[in-house]
Amino acid sequence: MKTAFTFGAWGQHGTILRSAMHPHPAPPRLPKNYRLVNDVIREHGEGRHLTTADVHALARRRQPGIGFTTVYRALNRLTEIGLVSEVRVPGAGMAYYEAQGAPHAHFHCEVCGRIDDLDYRLPDPVLQRIARSHGVTVSDALVTLVGRCAECRATA
Numbered sequence: 001m002k003t004a005f006t007f008g009a010w011g012q013h014g015t016i017l018r019s020a021m022h023p024h025p026a027p028p029r030l031p032k033n034y035r036l037v038n039d040v041i042r043e044h045g046e047g048r049h050l051t052t053a054d055v056h057a058l059a060r061r062r063q064p065g066i067g068f069t070t071v072y073r074a075l076n077r078l079t080e081i082g083l084v085s086e087v088r089v090p091g092a093g094m095a096y097y098e099a100q101g102a103p104h105a106h107f108h109c110e111v112c113g114r115i116d117d118l119d120y121r122l123p124d125p126v127l128q129r130i131a132r133s134h135g136v137t138v139s140d141a142l143v144t145l146v147g148r149c150a151e152c153r154a155t156a
């Protein structure tokens with residue numbers, strides 16, 4: 001069972017596809033502004049989750065003229081080609097972005113709204129069993145735990 005598929009690979013029915021596992025895929029020819037957005041996200045490292053507005057603010061420090069729409073389009077494109085991950089958290093109201101990295105889960109604080117990385121991924125045997133028993137192909141598994149972060153627990 002191979003789990004390190006390259007981006008865009010498709011497997012047999014009932015197998016797991018892990019997209020964009022390659023840490024440094026050869027970046028396709030990207031416009032300069034898109035590369036700037038990619039750099040901004042990469043420099044902020046894993047474990048940080050930035051909104052489009054955050055990325056825009058950071059990108060403007062490097063290139064004051066860059067527009068919000070450009071940043072928005074760049075994020076979509078970078079997500080498409082697997083350099084950036086969109087963090088989808090139910091109830092968060094907006095999309096967050098992080099550098100593509102090892103699969104992990106998220107913790108969403110329902111009081112202050114912060115989103116932290118958790119070093120956890122659903123084990124492959126579990127995903128394989130689910131894929132087999134439902135006759136489906138699993139391309140991704142998004143795990144989000146919801147609760148109160150340590151700081152919010154302390155002030156409650």
Ligand SMILES: [Zn+2]
Pocket residue numbers: 109110111112113114148149150151152
């Ligand atoms: Zn909190």
Ligand SMILES: [Zn+2]
Pocket residue numbers: 047048049087098104105106116117
């Ligand atoms: Zn994350």
